[in-house]
Amino acid sequence: MNGAGEKGRWGRTGSLLAKLGGWACFMWVVLPDWVWAAGEKATNLVVVADTRRLTGIMKYFANLYNTNTLLFAVWAVVLTALWGAILGFLMDFLMARTGLDLKSRKIVEH
Amino acid sequence: MDWLYLYMPVAGVTIFWPGLVLIGFSVGVLGGFFGMGGAWMVTPGLNILGFPMAFAIGTDMAHIAGKSMISTMRHSKFGNVDYKLGLIMVLGTFIGIEVGAQLVMYLERLGKVESIVRWVYVGFLALIGWMIFYDYYKARTKKKMGLGEGEKGTEGITWYKTLHRIKIQPVVYFKTAGFSCSMWLPISVSFMTGLLAGFLGIGGGLFRMPALVYLIGCPTHIAVGTDLFEVMISGLYGAFTYSMKGRIELVGVFVMLTGAAIGAQIGTVATKYAKGYGIRLAFGTCVVACMVSIILKEFKFTAISAALILCTIGLMSAYITVVMLKGAAEELREKKARQRAAAQAA
Numbered sequence: 001m002n003g004a005g006e007k008g009r010w011g012r013t014g015s016l017l018a019k020l021g022g023w024a025c026f027m028w029v030v031l032p033d034w035v036w037a038a039g040e041k042a043t044n045l046v047v048v049a050d051t052r053r054l055t056g057i058m059k060y061f062a063n064l065y066n067t068n069t070l071l072f073a074v075w076a077v078v079l080t081a082l083w084g085a086i087l088g089f090l091m092d093f094l095m096a097r098t099g100l101d102l103k104s105r106k107i108v109e110h
Numbered sequence: 111m112d113w114l115y116l117y118m119p120v121a122g123v124t125i126f127w128p129g130l131v132l133i134g135f136s137v138g139v140l141g142g143f144f145g146m147g148g149a150w151m152v153t154p155g156l157n158i159l160g161f162p163m164a165f166a167i168g169t170d171m172a173h174i175a176g177k178s179m180i181s182t183m184r185h186s187k188f189g190n191v192d193y194k195l196g197l198i199m200v201l202g203t204f205i206g207i208e209v210g211a212q213l214v215m216y217l218e219r220l221g222k223v224e225s226i227v228r229w230v231y232v233g234f235l236a237l238i239g240w241m242i243f244y245d246y247y248k249a250r251t252k253k254k255m256g257l258g259e260g261e262k263g264t265e266g267i268t269w270y271k272t273l274h275r276i277k278i279q280p281v282v283y284f285k286t287a288g289f290s291c292s293m294w295l296p297i298s299v300s301f302m303t304g305l306l307a308g309f310l311g312i313g314g315g316l317f318r319m320p321a322l323v324y325l326i327g328c329p330t331h332i333a334v335g336t337d338l339f340e341v342m343i344s345g346l347y348g349a350f351t352y353s354m355k356g357r358i359e360l361v362g363v364f365v366m367l368t369g370a371a372i373g374a375q376i377g378t379v380a381t382k383y384a385k386g387y388g389i390r391l392a393f394g395t396c397v398v399a400c401m402v403s404i405i406l407k408e409f410k411f412t413a414i415s416a417a418l419i420l421c422t423i424g425l426m427s428a429y430i431t432v433v434m435l436k437g438a439a440e441e442l443r444e445k446k447a448r449q450r451a452a453a454q455a456a
Contacts, residue, residue: 047164047356049120061360062119073353076172076360080349083364084176087371088183095184095375099445100438105188105331105382 121165121359129159134173134366138373139427142181143380144393145334146315147174147341150400151423154416156362165359168352172363174313175345177370182338184378190335192286192328198293199300199336200343203314206304213309228408231310235401238320241267242394245324246387270327287328287336299325300340313348315341316397323390330386373427380430383437392429396422 049062064072095102116127133155137148149170156166185191217226248266257264274291283290299321307314315337322333352358381389399422406415 047120047122050122051119053117054119058119058361065120065356069354069356073350076353076358076363077175077346077350079360080172080176080363080367081179081346083367084179084371085183087176087367088180091180091371091375092183092187095379098438099442100379101441102184102379103187105190 116361116365118161118165118359118361121162121362123160123162125159125161125362127365129155130362130365131369133159134177134369135373136423136427137173138177138181138370138375139377139380139430140373140396140423141174141177141315141338141341141370142184142374142377143334143384143389143430144315144377144396145181145319145337145341147178147313147345148315149174149313150316150403151419152366154419155423158416158420161359161362165357165362168349168355168357169359169362169366171345171348171352172358172360173366173370175342175349176363176367177374178338178342178345180371181374181378182335182342184375185335185338185381188331188335188378188382189286190331190381191339192284192332192336193339194282195284195287195296195326195328196336196339196343198282199296199318199340202297202300202302203304203307203318203340203344206301206306207308207314209301210305210308210310213305225408227310228404230306231312232401232404232408234306234317235397235404238317239394239398239401241320241324242390242397246391246394249387267324269324273325274327287326287332289327291327296326313341313344316400319393320390330389331381334381334389376431376434377427380434380437383441384433388433392426396426 049065051059051062051066054062061072061075064075114126114128115124116130117124133152137152140146140151141148149167152170152173153163153166156170157163161169182191214227245266249264250266252266253264273295274289276292276295278292278294280293281290282293300318303314303317303321306317318340319333319337322328322337323330326333328336349358384392399418403415403418403422406412406418
């Protein structure tokens with residue numbers, strides 16, 4: 001009985017967590033303006049990047065900044081995350097060669 | 111020496127790139143160690159390097175997202191990230207930020223918002239600073255008297271124990287953090303910290319980390335890791351929304367992130383060799399420095415305020431680097447001694 005009750009309670013918690021996860025995903029996709037909406041209010045900035053002295057990939061991104069803000073924003077997030085992940089894995093690879101134990105630690109408060 | 115300067119194609123300025131790497135590195139060290147984004151430290155540094163203010167905040171936000179991702183990966187391997195707790199808190203944070211933002215807009219209509227926001231910021235930083243140092247003082251006094259050795263050692267402030275007794279359903283068990291409490295506790299705490307972050311226009315790590323320790327009851331190391339996970343999510347949002355507004359310089363982000371990748375490793379690994387109270391005290395010192403810099407700014411001592419922030423970053427990252435190097439050297443010495451002993455026994 002106890003086991004079933006426990007299971008039911010965790011089931012309810014799980015379903016609530018799933019709902020919360022759904023809400024979090026919804027917010028992630030639909031409402032990005034919520035975050036960082038306050039304080040330093042970022043109004044749209046009209047700056048035209050000077051593409052005359054640029055070439056290659058720099059020119060592509062500067063052009064994108066001037067013409068397609070949404071795609072530029074998507075690229076900014078994807079590239080930031082990608083560069084972060086690449087550097088993270090690279091540093092992980094290098095740190096693993098130091099001989100330090102990087103998988104366990106003791107939590108000592110004092 | 112032209113090679114030391116890099117052209118920023120969107121902002122249209124030429125920047126001394128080693129300066130960007132250095133800022134990224136220092137904030138990476140601090141962020142990895144304290145579990146915060148550190149936007150308050152980066153913006154003055156970028157400004158000094160000649161970065162236009164219009165681009166400083168967005169660039170900083172994107173760099174924080176990438177840096178937090180690197181630190182979260184490392185903390186996750188140590189078992190310092192409670193993803194369940196982090197995801198639950200994201201919900202409260204979002205709603206809180208929106209309410210905070212609406213509050214600011216309301217105050218904007220009334221006027222004088224900047225000054226009110228600054229003084230609220232100062233008030234809360236003073237409160238956090240007091241809380242951290244009082245907690246340390248109380249824990250030391252208790253320890254000297256031989257009182258209160260719990261499973262986490264002697265603790266000063268234990269408000270979370272009272273809050274854990276409120277068992278409003280559903281009660282959730284957080285395996286990594288090692289406690290169960292009503293799900294509404296992290297949601298309401300993150301709502302409050304989110305509200306403050308939205309109201310003040312900051313990332314919120316300065317408030318969330320101590321809130322995780324004192325109100326939710328996370329061990330310090332797990333508070334640092336879980337907070338970084340949240341900073342990563344909100345930083346990616348920030349990067350998107352600031353890019354949409356044309357306020358981001360991607361080249362600057364990548365250069366800073368390269369320095370931050372090294373710094374984040376140092377800061378994160380240093381948590382392994384630091385005691386929880388050591389992290390709390392160093393964090394408290396940063397909070398006080400941040401508070402003093404805001405007061406100086408309010409009274410128009412902008413240059414002194416920026417100098418104070420830069421000195422704090424420099425000294426604190428040097429301290430954390432020393433903690434990491436000392437700890438690592440000791441660990442390697444012990445490892446070698448163990449191997450030698452095993453070889454001799456064989």
